[in-house]
Amino acid sequence: MRTIDWDDDRAAVRLIDQTRLPVEYEVVYCERVEELIEAIKELKVRGAPALGIAGALGVVLACKTATEGEEIERYLMKLKKARPTAVNLFYGIDRAYSAAKRGKTPEEKEKLALAEANRLIEEDIAVNRRIGDYGSELLEDGDVVLTHCNAGRLACVDWGTALGVIRTAISRGKHIEVIACETRPLNQGSRLTTWELMQDKIPVTLITDSMSAAVMREGMVNRVIVGADRVVKEGVINKIGTYMHAVLAKEHGIPFYVAAPTSSFDLEHGYEEIEIEERSPEELIYCGDTQIAPADVRVYNPAFDFTPFELIEALITEKGVFHTPIKLI
């Protein structure tokens, strides 16, 4: 099943609830835009490319619920605020709403938004495949690739960006193994990346984020590949911890790659202009039902960090690979 999709029978957004994996595989349906906004905030759906699709499908739901343009736009404002950092959410909303606006009746608008969302879904899959085509050339038979967070099919509609590169390389006969960093505090690495790779029988070893330097020093890693939430003027904004791996990779002479569709590009802004989402202290104080810190401790919990292009050896997109020194503008 696709990570996120439109369900015609139920006239609803259908998505894999990523907060329940790997223990339970559960599919949820959002029939109203408010439900989708909650699902995005709770990270039931996450990953920059998947958020783009969520944005586009959110426009369909907004058109379904609202009868006039102004009301639709109020919904879309709320939808955009669900998560502030990944640019794909805005991109998906804008694409689908531009299409919807050409319709005259609410029914026409909904139909046009859905057609555009479906185009985006097909594009996402095709873009992932092209990223895989370009990126797989950078991997050698026998490589062990370290990755952070989840930039796999669960972050997209299918195939994946960083993990898509690995899937393509394997499909072309290269033996590739993966080291997955657990990715605190929400464990997308241990919960999602290991799960989807094990589903595909791709060899994967789980480590804590803090072991990255040690495994590099021990010669256990040949490459690092991660995804991106937003590519800005001077570098890449991605899951907290990405910058750490990039510095460590450079120190150990290990190539560091970022795989991302150009829909994640926002070259009009520098990283200092971007709002970095700060998430709840609870994420560090509890792990499931287990309390792992004093309830009233002060917490700093940014969801993303910034990695300058100087630390990135290759930026892999569907349009080709930008090699170091990367200069996009």
Add this chain to the structure above:
Amino acid sequence: MRTIDWDDDRAAVRLIDQTRLPVEYEVVYCERVEELIEAIKELKVRGAPALGIAGALGVVLACKTATEGEEIERYLMKLKKARPTAVNLFYGIDRAYSAAKRGKTPEEKEKLALAEANRLIEEDIAVNRRIGDYGSELLEDGDVVLTHCNAGRLACVDWGTALGVIRTAISRGKHIEVIACETRPLNQGSRLTTWELMQDKIPVTLITDSMSAAVMREGMVNRVIVGADRVVKEGVINKIGTYMHAVLAKEHGIPFYVAAPTSSFDLEHGYEEIEIEERSPEELIYCGDTQIAPADVRVYNPAFDFTPFELIEALITEKGVFHTPIKLI
């Protein structure tokens, strides 16, 4: 209360159960050496200096239980194997057993071992204070110090090594704040370091280990101080993640200090000769009762890593500070 101590009334080792903090403050008593070995394996007591005391008090329990020398030594072999990496455990056992051997009867042996264990306890507190005296000179008013794991009073009998340096600096009127890394997978940073600093009203902010580089880049940190499980010929073996922080500190021009008593020194060995304890995969698959990874995922879980002296600007001991370039032999 001291972290670990001898209870005369119950003729038992009394210790704070560190696996229950910060949710519950519970004191446990070990009347038999087997109970103490289990407590060490389960990390109810942990931290290199505290393990030294546990070793010495273990000799008291062994003398109490066993009637002849050979039987005592069998107990001590098991005690030494409880955790293989921290040298203080062996040091404490050797000190107390050398004393015990001078006794003729089991009662005499037990008494001599206890006297030596009590000397070690007093020494540990005095040594911590001297480490604090020397180390606090390196801290400036207004510093924000990042630390990893727990090298505080919960890792010793009282006061602490890395956190002892901070305590002494504060007691001399300097304003110091702490950033505590949660220290996966067992969260000694979030569970213990935050707890003991908050008890003392020392300002502390909790972050994930993966945020270290980002907070350094943002200029939120002036120093890093950690403890050590073993100081060897070429560097320091300490909690997994220490090496990562050291590389990142160097990259960001932030001084990186290690605070450790000379009882943690093992200068006859190089790091490649030291057994690095690999702990159970369960530690990464579960967090309390919550499953956070596929049950059958492959896991790499070393408890420690190695940081070469080149990355350490100062090694703070009770005998003074070794400054970079550090050369101990």
